[in-house]
Amino acid sequence: MAKDRDEETGKYTETYPRESFISALDSLEGAASTQEIADEVGCAYRTAHAKLSTLEQENKISSRKVGNSKLWMSNSSV
Numbered sequence: 001m002a003k004d005r006d007e008e009t010g011k012y013t014e015t016y017p018r019e020s021f022i023s024a025l026d027s028l029e030g031a032a033s034t035q036e037i038a039d040e041v042g043c044a045y046r047t048a049h050a051k052l053s054t055l056e057q058e059n060k061i062s063s064r065k066v067g068n069s070k071l072w073m074s075n076s077s078v
Helices: 018-027 034-041 045-057
Strands: 031-033 061-066 069-074
Touching: 018 031, 018 034, 018 045, 018 061, 018 069, 031 034, 034 045, 034 069, 045 061, 045 069
Parallel strands: none
Antiparallel strands: 031 069, 061 069
């Protein structure tokens, strides 16, 4: 599958923008598992986990361990 490029800059465009993960989390009532968010966005589990981890490092969302899983939470619901 070929990646799309921005016509002006020539840079590759992001297939799954970070904002889509925040929106998915909000639509899932502010707290959800990685798989639930991946399903909502329509991406692979690994893609979702990587994007969510980046968002957490940027303090845009937070997480906590629940059993063997992570529960991701929007900062507005913390």
